[in-house]
Amino acid sequence: MHKTEQRDDMIIEWDVPIPMEDGIVLRADVYRPIGPGRYPVLMSHGPYAKGLPMQTGYAPVWRQLTRDHPDAVAESTNKYQSFEVADPECWVPYGYICIRVDSRGSGRSQGYLDCLSARETKDYYNCIEWAAVQSWSSGKIGLTGISYYAVNQWQVAALKPPHLHAICPFEGFADLYRDTVRHGGILCSFMLRWYPIQVESIQHGAGDRAPINPNTGDSIAGPETEAPEVLKGRRADLTQQQVENVYATDSYYLERTPVLEDIEVPMLSRGNWGGLANHLRGNIEAFVRSGSKKKWLEMHNFEHWTEFYTTGGRALMRRFFDHFLKDEDNGWDREPPLMLNLRRPDGFIQRTEHEWPLARTDWTRSFLDAASLSLGSQSAAPAKAAFHALSHGVTFWGPEQEQEGEITGPVSATLFVSSSTVNADVFLTLRAFGPNGREVLFAGATDPNNPVSFGWLRASRRKLDLARSLPYRPWHVHDEDQLLLPGDVYELDIEIWPTSIILPRGYRLALTVAGQDFDHRLPEPLPSMWGTPMHGCSIHLHDVDSDRPADVFGGMTTIHTGGEFPSSVLLPVIPNHNL
Template sequence: MQIDWDVEIPMDDGSVVRADVFRPAGEGRHPVLMSYGPYAKGLPFQDGYPVQWQSLVAAYPEILKGSSGRYANWETADPERWVPLGYICIRVDSRGAGRSPGVIDPFSPREAKDFHDCIEWAAGQPWSNGKIGLAGVSYYAATQWMVAATRPAHLAAICPFEGFSDYYRDACRHGGILNTFMKVWYPQQVENVQHGLGARGHINPNTGVPISGPAELGDEEMRANRVDISALHLHSECITDSYYEGRRANLAAIEVPVLSCGNWGGHGLHLRGNVEGYLGAGSAQKWLELHGLEHWTEFYTDYGVALQKRFFDHFLKGEDNGWDREPPLKLQIRHVDRFVERAEHEWPLARTEWTRLYLDAGQRALQPAPASTASHAAFDGLKGTVSFSTAPFEQDMEVTGPLAATLHISTTARDADLFLTVRAFAPDGKEHLIVGAVDPHAPLAQGWLRASHRKLDPQASKPYRPVHAHETVEVLEPGSVYELQVEIWPLCFVFRKGYRLVLTVGSSDFEHDLPGPHPQIYGKEMRGCSVLLHDHPDDRTAERFAGQTTLHTGGEGHASFLLLPVIPATR
């Protein structure tokens, strides 16, 4: 393997970004797999994220088959596994991060333009066959949707693996409620490797040089070279705010083949975008794969590498390997104790039996028909919940697809934040929690809505997937009853006979009741939502939200219900 360190790629404004190029030794032209992002190309996975690395290789030793792991990098392709397959791996430090100078502005139009230029640069190199594919997880997936929409001439295929496509709805504000993930992520994973740290930062053990550049900048200059992402998110509540301009992928403009790989357990960051990206992409050839396990796992396993290899071999090498005849959907169907792979042809599945379960506040029940008698349930507007349960299922029941809820609420406050959680309980009364993308004990599905953001986008909305406009804030009149349509991110689970489905409606993030001590990330306990929380005190002020929220069910005009995508058993 030939490694070219810190190759400078010129940008249109006279700046440069730097890349490491891993390629087959000797002559020849090869297809390129590229990633572009701010996590520092020179920071080995095992040095930057030792806990995740150790658990990954212990559970899946196949990841080190044929690889020393020394060049493995967080959420990007391991060149020791891909270069022997005839690929060139290029990792680019985005502007302002790692070895690339400039100002860090995540998910900005400037980043998309830089990424576009990197793709075209790679296509013109003497070792490139002119076909560029994009591979990577999370940040390295989200930027793929953005740059593909700019239509670089030599972009041949993209495989966004667990990465959002709608910056506002998927990542920043769930249903209009501020997600504080990036507030804690930014200093830990981006500022920590910002260009200008010099010797104060990490050292690349493969080269002996600082991963964040040789220059050492002062604190004030470092601050000036990065946007204040936390303040920008807090003060940009609506999608029409100037901050979001140019930061949401124009999916319809994407033309290249797409393999979108999402995680069933990725509520809050790593699921909705893969599904919506697949649906919205203008590409004539596109596929959707949905799996489980931890956020990064399947990208590195034999399953994930083989999946990506077939896709890229077909579109970057021109191999007639049958990929173009694959069904559009590959779903890992979640059972209580395993996953079962199944091919499908459309999303939602055409045979879905859309099933309403009506809330009965008096009985705390979910039932097939609306209650004839009106009832209500009240909970604290800042930290309260109420739960509704089905009867034990009389036979196994599969629920796969998007969900939605129609709720009727009133409040004594000016606004209300709603947190919906779909849960499974076994016959012994214990909750069945899953391994989520970023939490080891997560519920099945979640949805969110700020009541003042209740206005729908009628053109984008479906009965099973309401889409809110998020253009204005319409405060509530205390005591008045409002009908709200709430999007719940997709779910896949086969409820065993005797299991119950429970819908919890509350005013704060879900927390399981497992005994501690609980694992932590970024200094926060993982209680079911990891760090994908909505806990900024200035976004959820007592002045705006303190009070009592009341959920109205049954009777005339208050038929609150959960819409489930039930998949009939095959005969």
């Protein structure tokens, strides 16, 4: 299997064996400069099959990238482009070695497939240390990649591999439970859809049923073709794992969620304001909570993968890695910690900052008034608004802005809620509207029509960890269900994911309180993904019937406002934002 060749101004080793201590052998492709010497390494490790061309496995992504961002593919033959990992033709000429490893049980690597498990993370640690002692390696290892390849950077960095020198996680989740699988305790079906399409289909042993790597002529999923029932026994049942493990304290989630405070390596965390329900919260939490003394946060826009491949996006990462892997004095260490692309209805502006949340934030509380369905600066007289608990709910409208204003930072809401049943799911959507009444929708990571931000909470999961909670970011324990007494009023503190928006004069904010996922109600046909039309939430839907039975979650939900029930939303207003 292992073979070496020289092509396209690189030495390429295919299927290099990396033995694990339990006897399992992982396989890696190594792309390195032709010239003699020792070079720093950029590594990725994951289940998407290192030999699967983006053009084949992710053709719609490839078409959009090449159409809308031609610079992203202009400096390469693109023969070695694989989904969400570095293109070696854009890194090897600059004196880097690129290594792609198929994780255990995926692609060309043998073993039992169990995504993001402790075993998989230990394998990654072993691969880093293996690469550090090879004859062509400088001993300095950096990690980069998108999504899955970002998530496991935080996991392995928390284990402190001795030769890991820098990481650049691009749009990932850091807390499997809170960021992706169970928003506010409510099961999201995203990974249940993702697993069979992007992982099971290229499991090691799929052989002839999997695509061919055009660069080698070999199957991307191993030389043998095993029966589907055999492969089923060699992988974890992810649906069962996520449906049956309902609390954040379950071992399934604890094993897969790193202690961010244990990360000490230099980090450039790159997040997307449009990564709602998957790739946004994690990049910010990791930046804030990591133990690294050398860390930066860059927040951008556009599609999930775009700024990883664009000329400017690569240049940013190269400066970071040149500094920490090559010891170049290129000024990176003097860069402000935050590099923000701030959203406007008509585009973006760039600004650097020094802390998160911004120190000059004017934390502004807007109170809900159920009588007028408005948001105001004062708590009004007592009132209440009821809606069917599995409906699109009610919307509270803020006043038109008298002058341009900015909201950048974490958001939270305090709602007083009663239910006609023993439980209720609350879906919050922070929205913006223009003077013409048309909603401002942004191109998100995977949905082209995102609102400003989302928040979620299952009422029975309202218990807070007071030591970890902050006024602008409540922290729910998610270790038990505290059911409701029908008709009684309960205080719910709800995290709304961080956001950034600059609204011109005449625009207004709104908060929708609902019992189901947001729907922008734009005319069809709508863009779709995996056969699912996207209504503003992409494919991050909370639509698993067994998790939300109608007899429990299908009653009436009532929002209480004013008087002893001052329901409100806390907004991070940035004064003098244009200075």
